[in-house]
Amino acid sequence: xxxxxxxxxxxxSVEHVPDPKILNSRDAIVKVTSTAICGSDLHLYxxxxxxxxxxxxxxxxxxxxxxxxxxxxxxxxxxxxVVVPFPISCGSCFFCRxxxxxxxxxxxxxxxxxxxxxxHSPAGLFxxxxxxxxxxxxxxxxxxxxxxxxxxxxxxxxxxxxxxxFLSDIFPTGYMAAEACxxxxxxxxxxxxxxxxxxxxxxxxxxxxxxxxxxxxxFPERLRMARERSRAExxxxxxxxxxETLKEWTGGRGPDACIDAVGMESHSPGLMYAYDRAKxxxxxxxxxxxxxxxxxxxxxxxGTVSIAGVYGxxxxxxxxxxxxxxxxxxxxxxxHVQRYLRPLLERIEKGEIDPSFVVTHRMSLDDAPQAYDMFxxxxxxxxxxxxxx
Amino acid sequence: MATMSSTExxxxxxxxxxxxxxQLAQRCARKDTVRIARGLGWFSIGLxxxxxxxxxxxxxxxxxNNHSSMVRGYGLREITAGVGILSTRQPAGWVxxxxxxxxxxxxxxxxxMNSKRNQRGKAAFGLAAVTGVTALDIWCARQLSAAVEGxxxxxxxxxxxLIVNRSPEECYGFWRNLENLPRFLSSVEAxxxxxxxxxxxxxxxxxxxxxxxxxxxxxxxxxxxISWRTLPEAQLPHSGEVExxxxxxxxxxxxxxxxxxxxxxxxxxxxxxxxxxxxxIIDKDLRRFKQVIETGEAITTEGQPAGRRSSVTxxxxxxx
Numbered sequence: 001x002x003x004x005x006x007x008x009x010x011x012x013s014v015e016h017v018p019d020p021k022i023l024n025s026r027d028a029i030v031k032v033t034s035t036a037i038c039g040s041d042l043h044l045y046x047x048x049x050x051x052x053x054x055x056x057x058x059x060x061x062x063x064x065x066x067x068x069x070x071x072x073x074x075x076x077x078x079x080x081x082v083v084v085p086f087p088i089s090c091g092s093c094f095f096c097r098x099x100x101x102x103x104x105x106x107x108x109x110x111x112x113x114x115x116x117x118x119x120h121s122p123a124g125l126f127x128x129x130x131x132x133x134x135x136x137x138x139x140x141x142x143x144x145x146x147x148x149x150x151x152x153x154x155x156x157x158x159x160x161x162x163x164x165x166f167l168s169d170i171f172p173t174g175y176m177a178a179e180a181c182x183x184x185x186x187x188x189x190x191x192x193x194x195x196x197x198x199x200x201x202x203x204x205x206x207x208x209x210x211x212x213x214x215x216x217x218x219f220p221e222r223l224r225m226a227r228e229r230s231r232a233e234x235x236x237x238x239x240x241x242x243x244e245t246l247k248e249w250t251g252g253r254g255p256d257a258c259i260d261a262v263g264m265e266s267h268s269p270g271l272m273y274a275y276d277r278a279k280x281x282x283x284x285x286x287x288x289x290x291x292x293x294x295x296x297x298x299x300x301x302x303g304t305v306s307i308a309g310v311y312g313x314x315x316x317x318x319x320x321x322x323x324x325x326x327x328x329x330x331x332x333x334x335x336h337v338q339r340y341l342r343p344l345l346e347r348i349e350k351g352e353i354d355p356s357f358v359v360t361h362r363m364s365l366d367d368a369p370q371a372y373d374m375f376x377x378x379x380x381x382x383x384x385x386x387x388x389x
Numbered sequence: 390m391a392t393m394s395s396t397e398x399x400x401x402x403x404x405x406x407x408x409x410x411x412q413l414a415q416r417c418a419r420k421d422t423v424r425i426a427r428g429l430g431w432f433s434i435g436l437x438x439x440x441x442x443x444x445x446x447x448x449x450x451x452x453x454n455n456h457s458s459m460v461r462g463y464g465l466r467e468i469t470a471g472v473g474i475l476s477t478r479q480p481a482g483w484v485x486x487x488x489x490x491x492x493x494x495x496x497x498x499x500x501x502m503n504s505k506r507n508q509r510g511k512a513a514f515g516l517a518a519v520t521g522v523t524a525l526d527i528w529c530a531r532q533l534s535a536a537v538e539g540x541x542x543x544x545x546x547x548x549x550x551l552i553v554n555r556s557p558e559e560c561y562g563f564w565r566n567l568e569n570l571p572r573f574l575s576s577v578e579a580x581x582x583x584x585x586x587x588x589x590x591x592x593x594x595x596x597x598x599x600x601x602x603x604x605x606x607x608x609x610x611x612x613x614x615i616s617w618r619t620l621p622e623a624q625l626p627h628s629g630e631v632e633x634x635x636x637x638x639x640x641x642x643x644x645x646x647x648x649x650x651x652x653x654x655x656x657x658x659x660x661x662x663x664x665x666x667x668x669x670i671i672d673k674d675l676r677r678f679k680q681v682i683e684t685g686e687a688i689t690t691e692g693q694p695a696g697r698r699s700s701v702t703x704x705x706x707x708x709x
Contacts, residue, residue: 005696015696023692025685051704055697072685090684094554094640106680109688110708112664112673124688130704136693146688 002389003057003140004368009047010376012369017057020136020144025072028148030084034161035062035138035365037375037385038169039195040263040310044128045372048264048286049312051113051130059139060086060126061168063161066152067142073149082152084145085337086169088124088135091150095123102334107147108133117313122334139368141389153341162356162386163348166196171355172340174200174261177308178208180331181257188212188250190298191232192291193261194222196358196384197308201259202230203353214249216242216291218267221381229357238269246298254300263309266290279316286313293319299328307332358384365389415536422532426480429487429529432522433471440464452511453501463497466490481533488530491523545657547668550645551675555682557633557642561612563682564631573677573687575709576670587620595665596656600624626651644678646671664707673709 005015020029038061043049063083066076076082088108089101096104104123108114111121114131124146127137136144145152155164174197181189189205191198194217202213215232217223223234235245246255264287267273276288295305296319305328323330347353360383363371371385440447441464444457470490473483498519501512553560563569567580567588576592578599583589587605594600602623608616608630618628627650634643650657650667660666677687693700 001694003694003696007696013696017694017696020694021692023689053697053702053704055695057695088688090680090688092554092683094552097554106684107688109690110705111676112669113704113708130702130708134690134701134705136690136695140694144693147684 001141002365003136004059004365004387005054006044006052006056006058007054010045010373012045012058012372014366014368015055017140020142022068022070023144024146025070026147026149027070028066028073028076028145028152029068030062030064030082030138030143030145030152031067032062032064032138032141032143032389033081034064034165035059035140035387035389036165036168036170037061037139037368037371037387039197040128041372042376043263043265043310043312045376046265049129049131050117050286051134053130053134056127056129056134057136057140058127059137059143060128061165061170062126062138062143063155063165063168064143066148069148075149076152076154080154081157082154083164083167083341084126084138084143085151085153085167085172085341086126086128087122087151087334087337088126088133088146089150089338090147096150099336099339100333101336101338103336110134125334139365139387141365151338153345155345159348160356162359163354164345165386166200166355166358167337167341167344167348169335169337170196170358171200171344171353172337173197173308173335174202175204175207175340175344176333176335177201177259177261177306178204178210180306181205181208181210181259181304183208183210183257185209186211187256188214189257189259190214190216190246190255190295191226191259191261192216192295193263193309194219194226194232194234195261198222198259198261199225199230199358199383200355201261201308202226202232205257205259206231207347207352214246214255218269219378219381222383225358225383242294243298250300254298254303256300257304257306258295258299260292260295260305260307260309262291264288264311264315266292266309268294276316285316287311287315289315289318293317296322296328299326302327304328305330308335310334359386361385363387418532419536422529422536423480425525425529426474426484426533429484429526430471430474430480433467433474433487435471437464437467437469437471440467450511451498451501451515452508452513453498453504454506459497463490463494466493479533481530481536484526484530484533487526488523491519491526494519495523545650545652545667546648547650547671548645548647549668549672549675550643551679552636552641552643553679553682554641557635558612560633560642560644560682561615564633564678565609565611565615569681573681574674575677592625594625594657595660595663595670602626644675646675 001019002014003017004012007013066078066080069076087102089096089104090106093105102123108121108124110130110133114121124133124135126135178201187210189210191201194215202215205213213232215226216235216237218236218238226232226234235242266288268290279285280288299305365387374382375385440460444460447460448456470483470487474480498512498516501507502509570580571577579591581589589603591601603620604617606617614632616630619626629648632645636643680687691701
């Protein structure tokens with residue numbers, strides 16, 4: 001089959017590789033019909049995620065048709081159309097029983113390594129480094145899905161791939177970020193980053209009862225999407241001082257909740273960016289948390305900072321005094337996708353939201369390397385790429 | 390098991406005062422040695438910085454000429470050793486690295502003494518000073534090494550524990566059926582029951598060699614603990630114990646494994662460099678036990694496709 005493989009920093013290539021096989025009894029093999037490039041794939045592309053190896057098949061947002069199931073899978077059969085959540089979860093450990101699927105204790109065969117870096121290991125993920133299991137990803141013609149009796153959700157034929165594909169990651173990710181804000185009627189929520197996760201965070205905040213959502217970015221097309229499709233007010237941080245503007249718009253108090261949908265490769269027009277780039281280049285920090293710092297400083301006293309953006313290691317100059325003295329609570333985590341599949345699919349079926357609005361580009365799997373380059377450089381107003389194998 | 394542990398408690402209580410006094414004396418001695426080691430660490434950093442910043446002045450002081458880049462190199466070496474000593478709780482290795490550095494210094498100074506271009510008087514002074522420091526380094530390194538060996542001995546003893554989402558009865562039952570063991574003990578290929586309390590084991594060590602042994606169960610407390618040891622003539626003599634304790638709040642079982650490989654073969658210890666030392670293997674195998682009992686089998690990626698020859702990489706091999 002053909003698969004998109006990581007070859008090194010800023011280098012992807014589509015290779016002919018062997019077809020995946022059932023390796024564990026609870027596996028299924030899915031023939032991928034649609035797969036997407038996630039903003040967090042760009043962290044891999046830029047070489048910021050440790051323990052990637054030449055030849056790793058990437059991709060963690062995918063869906064398709066079941067073509068083979070292991071003897072331990074009884075709830076799926078060949079021919080089923082499924083969306084696959086990006087965390088791999090066993091369904092029976094302490095955390096899976098608590099519906100914290102991205103913390104599954106049994107799905108990362110390399111947990112020992114993750115413990116060295118993070119203290120404890122989270123779940124294994126598709127196509128996201130050897131630290132997180134070294135599992136082959138879904139930007140391929142076929143994918144092996146471990147614990148297939150727990151993760152994948154069946155979808156009926158009435159909905160298109162693009163309407164349900166994002167259940168695999170970005171829709172639940174934006175939703176969980178908004179849910180973590182414990183939104184009350186009248187609340188104002190600010191969202192840093194108007195990429196796909198930011199868009200879903202904005203829309204989810206409204207679904208959960210926010211009065212007002214303010215979105216922050218610098219790319220005009222993303223700000224436009226936030227305004228026109230997601231109904232947010234917007235701030236272009238290259239034109240306006242974000243902290244001052246947020247204060248002004250909230251009578252000095254600040255947003256009730258702030259969502260960081262940017263993560264470890266944050267950008268700012270000021271000196272801070274040069275400082276963090278330099279530290280990152282010298283390996284004095286692995287992540288540059290510019291949006292996170294701003295989200296903390298902007299948040300109202302006693303408010304919530306919810307982090308959906310991916311961080312990998314160590315970040316510097318987090319204003320923790322501001323967090324502590326102003327009773328700010330921080331909520332974060334890789335998304336417990338399995339928990340949200342059913343309720344969010346229902347919202348899609350009822351027409352409360354149509355996630356396909358984020359798609360700007362549809363390309364062939366063979367063009368994946370060009371798609372990464374285009375997505376990274378925001379060429380052609382690229383916001384979300386769906387690849388067809 | 391219940392009786393066993395209470396007997397142990399009584400013995401250890403009786404011996405407590407004498408043991409403590411002895412240990413206290415040992416600990417005080419070690420504390421002093423560590424203080425001296427830290428002093429040597431700071432000395433290293435100070436000297437290293439001087440050598441780095443003012444190599445000519447240092448060279449002049451010991452009567453040699455030029456050689457700035459060499460002195461700078463020595464400075465870097467000193468700083469590395471100093472930082473090493475100050476940033477670890479077991480500085481023995483780093484103090485030994487100072488001894489090696491001293492030897493290099495002495496060799497350089499001796500060469501300088503033999504050269505007519507240099508001032509021999511100053512070089513002799515340098516030689517005397519370094520000899521003094523070398524003596525202190527050797528004494529300190531030996532003390533520290535002795536303390537380390539006194540603590541752990543040369544024995545490869547190791548312990549690991551993990552919480553498992555199953556009852557102590559289930560965990561015990563699964564483990565007690567010895568033929569289940571190869572399902573999660575990664576280096577064990579087969580276990581065959583050979584008698585009422587004995588079993589025959591075939592294992593593959595990280596270096597690829599195959600070893601066999603006969604083991605006997607020496608203690609077996611249903612739902613609580615199992616312990617075993619190898620019979621004489623075993624190719625890899627060892628003993629082990631596994632304990633199953635109910636976790637608080639009905640959160641499953643804390644499984645604790647203790648292994649003692651006695652004077653383990655050097656190749657076993659060397660394997661820790663590639664993540665396959667005894668302690669690391671037990672840690673990982675315990676995780677596999679948890680996976681097998683909670684989900685049915687240990688999850689793998691071996692045999693999956695990749696854009697390279699092998700499905701798993703060197704990183705996976707270290708981590709598993």
